[in-house]
Amino acid sequence: MVVVLSIACSACETRDLPDRPRVLATFTVLADIARNVAGDHADVSSLTKFGAEIHGYEPTPGDLHKAADASLVVVNGLHLDDWFERFLSDIDVPRIVASDGIEPMPITEDPGTSHATGKPNPHAWMSPVEAKTYADNIARGLARVDPDHAVDYRENADRYGARLDVERARLLTAVAALPDNERALVSCEGAFSYLARDTGLTEHYIWPVNSEQEATPQQMRRTVEFVRDRHVPAVFCESTVNDAPMRQVQRATDARFGGTLYVDSLSEPNGPVPTYLRLLRHDLSTVIGGLTGMDGDRVAP
Structure with missing residues (x-):
């Protein structure tokens, strides 16, 4: 080096x-x-x-x-x-x-506790x-x-x-229209804390910000219980991590797999999120569409 x-x-x-x-x-x-x-x-x-x-x-x-x-x-x-x-x-x-x-x-x-790691x-x-x-x-x-x-x-x-x-106004309007139990964003990684804070969503994730770790039995159990207790209709995973653990959560609950969200990276220019603004819109429509079972583009234009 x-x-x-x-x-x-x-x-x-x-x-x-x-x-x-x-x-x-x-x-x-x-x-x-x-x-x-x-x-x-x-x-x-x-x-x-x-x-x-x-x-x-x-x-x-x-x-x-x-x-x-x-x-x-x-x-x-x-x-x-x-x-x-x-x-x-x-x-x-x-x-x-x-x-x-x-x-x-x-x-x-x-998630949902004050047990902070000391890292931002x-x-x-x-x-x-x-x-x-x-x-x-x-x-x-x-x-x-x-x-x-x-x-x-x-x-x-x-x-x-x-x-x-x-x-931001688009996000707030879409989330405000959701029933309380649907105002939950369950993803693989804790990448949506700022977005959840600003929009009134309750964030839950399998693991915090560490994409290299494997999901532990405790993390899986906690996520399954959250989805069941809240009757969360859909769960999601980020594009740059393995979605297999979240697929397990989906199979263990009545939730559906709502789709792939983008956080850390844009797609190629001809892909679904070639810009940051498109990333926000894609994630919003995917979350709203997954939670409601409707066409996300129609729910969150």
Whole structure:
């Protein structure tokens, strides 16, 4: 790894910055938000590919070269992309933490309790409210490396924030129409805490934010009991984790498997969630459609 870092640092000493800032985000959702803020004034790319599992990702030598050639690196923070941040101190490139200023929600081992792990839940972008902070932070970071277009970045972030307000209103309206027992979001991983908080959904998950672990018998039993006791009509799982445990929960209860939700990664451009705004709409329609047994696109247009 020492050799890799020395190569990266050598690259940063000789790099020629392009006419337009080159922005590197650690994953596709961040890159899409940054793209909306940057507009035509910067080139934005994602370090990880579409569909990638970003928890515990291992950077490659090529990734470090990309960072060394960037004008600005955007990380999520909240310990999500520590796998990359630890290398940035060895690379001379400006960096911003998109989640700066957000009050983090704690990760709890047991949903519905206060048994916090002491670590923050990193999925703050799943709240349209918090995503506006992401856009604001990115606008400030871009203005720092490209002050000539600072006003444009600010205006782009404001326009994007208005679109996020529309998505938030859509979420609130759809959830408000659900019966109490259907206002529950049961997923594999605890990735929806911020969204559930903002919309009044009760979140339950098999495991907290740790996609590499296997579901324990206690976690499975707890989830089955929650679904049965609440008469939750549908359960879900995220696209980047194994849905087999949730399929077991579904078979052990009267719930149906409501579909796949997207959190950590966008899809390919021709897939169901090519942008962050489309991700929010897809997840909303999937959740509402699964819980009600109706066409999600009709329930949550």
